[in-house]
Amino acid sequence: MSSFAETIKGTAALVETALDDFLPTQDGPLGRVVDAMRWGALDGGKRLRPFLAIAAADMFECPRVRSVRVGCAVEMIHCYSLIHDDLPAMDNSDMRRGRASVHKKFDDATAILAGDALLTQAFEILAEAETHADGAVRCELALELARASGKAGMVGGQMIDIYAEQKDFDLAGVTQLQRLKTGALIRFGAVGGGIVGCGSSDEVAALSAYAEDLGLAFQIVDDILDATADAETLGKPVGQDTEMDKATFIKLFGMDGAKSKASELVDRCKSHLDRFGVVAAPLKGAADFVLDRKS
Amino acid sequence: MSSFAETIKGTAALVETALDDFLPTQDGPLGRVVDAMRWGALDGGKRLRPFLAIAAADMFECPRVRSVRVGCAVEMIHCYSLIHDDLPAMDNSDMRRGRASVHKKFDDATAILAGDALLTQAFEILAEAETHADGAVRCELALELARASGKAGMVGGQMIDIYAEQKDFDLAGVTQLQRLKTGALIRFGAVGGGIVGCGSSDEVAALSAYAEDLGLAFQIVDDILDATADAETLGKPVGQDTEMDKATFIKLFGMDGAKSKASELVDRCKSHLDRFGVVAAPLKGAADFVLDRKS
Numbered sequence: 001m002s003s004f005a006e007t008i009k010g011t012a013a014l015v016e017t018a019l020d021d022f023l024p025t026q027d028g029p030l031g032r033v034v035d036a037m038r039w040g041a042l043d044g045g046k047r048l049r050p051f052l053a054i055a056a057a058d059m060f061e062c063p064r065v066r067s068v069r070v071g072c073a074v075e076m077i078h079c080y081s082l083i084h085d086d087l088p089a090m091d092n093s094d095m096r097r098g099r100a101s102v103h104k105k106f107d108d109a110t111a112i113l114a115g116d117a118l119l120t121q122a123f124e125i126l127a128e129a130e131t132h133a134d135g136a137v138r139c140e141l142a143l144e145l146a147r148a149s150g151k152a153g154m155v156g157g158q159m160i161d162i163y164a165e166q167k168d169f170d171l172a173g174v175t176q177l178q179r180l181k182t183g184a185l186i187r188f189g190a191v192g193g194g195i196v197g198c199g200s201s202d203e204v205a206a207l208s209a210y211a212e213d214l215g216l217a218f219q220i221v222d223d224i225l226d227a228t229a230d231a232e233t234l235g236k237p238v239g240q241d242t243e244m245d246k247a248t249f250i251k252l253f254g255m256d257g258a259k260s261k262a263s264e265l266v267d268r269c270k271s272h273l274d275r276f277g278v279v280a281a282p283l284k285g286a287a288d289f290v291l292d293r294k295s
Numbered sequence: 296m297s298s299f300a301e302t303i304k305g306t307a308a309l310v311e312t313a314l315d316d317f318l319p320t321q322d323g324p325l326g327r328v329v330d331a332m333r334w335g336a337l338d339g340g341k342r343l344r345p346f347l348a349i350a351a352a353d354m355f356e357c358p359r360v361r362s363v364r365v366g367c368a369v370e371m372i373h374c375y376s377l378i379h380d381d382l383p384a385m386d387n388s389d390m391r392r393g394r395a396s397v398h399k400k401f402d403d404a405t406a407i408l409a410g411d412a413l414l415t416q417a418f419e420i421l422a423e424a425e426t427h428a429d430g431a432v433r434c435e436l437a438l439e440l441a442r443a444s445g446k447a448g449m450v451g452g453q454m455i456d457i458y459a460e461q462k463d464f465d466l467a468g469v470t471q472l473q474r475l476k477t478g479a480l481i482r483f484g485a486v487g488g489g490i491v492g493c494g495s496s497d498e499v500a501a502l503s504a505y506a507e508d509l510g511l512a513f514q515i516v517d518d519i520l521d522a523t524a525d526a527e528t529l530g531k532p533v534g535q536d537t538e539m540d541k542a543t544f545i546k547l548f549g550m551d552g553a554k555s556k557a558s559e560l561v562d563r564c565k566s567h568l569d570r571f572g573v574v575a576a577p578l579k580g581a582a583d584f585v586l587d588r589k590s
Binding site for chain 2: 028029030032033034037080084087089090107108109110112113115116117119120121123124126127128129134135136137138139140142143146147149150151152155156158159160162163164
């Protein structure tokens with residue numbers, strides 16, 4: 001396993017433990033919503049967004065107990081969005097991360113409520129004093145996360161994804177969709193790490209620039225994987241973009257063009273981190289990882 | 296019109312204007328989610344929860360520009376919960392406040408996303424510096440609202456409402472359901488007003504005690520109206536509790552017993568405010584209003 005693969009596996013384990021602690025099981029109907037939250041949030045994926053938060057905060061020597069909380073908050077938002085996105089009224093996906101999606105395992109009502117509860121708990125975690133001693137820092141985190149995930153961020157991206165006539169999208173349209181739907185939360189990961197680490201506004205701006213390029217590269221690779229990977233490796237159905245005539249970077253650039261665009265973006269995103277010196281190595285590693293990922 | 300009816304109409308108008316400002320219309324798919332948010336949040340109801348926030352904050356001479364924001368935040372949470380609650384997967388209600396519910400006016404996907412966006416924006420509003428100069432105060436508001444509306448609050452109440460075998464509920468069960476499903480947000484209204492007004496912890500505790508009794512009275516009156524009012528006056532279907540064999544205070548106390556219980560609670564809730572003197576008159580008026588309301 002590469003050194004970076006070890007690193008992200010380590011932070012994913014920290015996040016997994018913390019999420020498990022944030023979602024203690026209980027009996028009765030209240031336990032059912034928690035079970036659904038756990039099904040949607042635990043044993044999940046690479047934890048890229050929390051990794052960005054933790055690795056960015058590490059550069060400022062921020063205690064992990066704080067940055068892991070920021071990571072859990074953004075991951076809860078990410079997981080709630082997947083739960084709602086998978087619903088029959090939205091993408092109608094039965095599989096997620098290689099197993100039943102939340103509404104298939106439970107039912108639609110429980111999936112709606114579990115998503116709502118994860119979304120709410122993300123802000124609860126950020127607002128708690130354990131996240132940072134300074135309330136102004138906690139509020140800045142909550143504000144950035146709300147803006148990244150609300151109508152001018154991720155939810156807006158979902159609306160475009162569902163309702164826009166994507167077949168006519170040009171580069172600006174596809175980029176805006178990506179920036180909102182997946183880019184905003186990836187950006188929050190890195191920026192949230194900088195905020196909880198009390199980086200300067202210039203340093204947070206550099207993290208933001210890094211994450212914007214990274215997010216775009218991430219989406220291009222996502223489009224490539226949807227067109228080329230198999231469902232088992234990816235843990236979800238493939239080929240859906242083409243089937244639904246969705247706007248993708250492959251439609252715009254072609255497969256080879258998309259690959260070289262992703263590669264360019266990864267080079268550029270790493271350059272934004274040069275000012276930080278050697279401590280930026282994990283974030284630079286994340287960029288290479290995003291480019292080379294197979295799922 | 297009674298003096299109190301004038302008062303709550305005045306604060307409702309402030310809240311309406313502020314909500315309108317928080318939700319500016321725009322073109323395209325992003326405009327569609329905003330239109331759905333506006334449909335679910337504007338022209339709505341008595342604005343009881345914002346009234347409690349504003350009237351409680353007024354006791355501490357808190358600027359209205361701050362307390363109206365707290366009122367808008369709790370109202371956005373209330374409205375998102377109605378939007379999601381009305382979905383076919385949940386209560387499947389076509390009418391709300393005398394007109395089409397959001398998923399009937401738009402569609403299910405848009406209703407899910409509009410609810411998510413209102414939920415998110417509530418925390419955005421609280422986290423913004425305009426809500427209070429002190430970040431610690433803003434975080435306390437966000438934390439209280441998250442706890443009131445998440446899995447240990449309103450969402451938990453929704454789960455009980457949907458999944459519990461309510462026909463066997465005793466008083467403790469019905470009270471717990473009410474406390475979570477409707478009580479937690481009503482309590483936040485009053486407590487949030489106390490927090491943004493920088494009341495002492497004793498004063499906030501008195502507001503909490505007031506709102507807990509008020510919330511219970513509110514739910515008992517709700518049960519009475521569901522059994523006795525007509526759909527046109529109420530602006531939503533009636534008689535559903537009986538039809539679905541739901542646990543209600545009328546099943547437990549009988550109609551006369553429920554009426555006297557509500558009356559007792561309203562007397563007691565007002566007594567918690569005696570310490571504040573004459574400035575508590577609007578909040579005491581709200582208690583009488585809750586008891587006497589016809590819709």
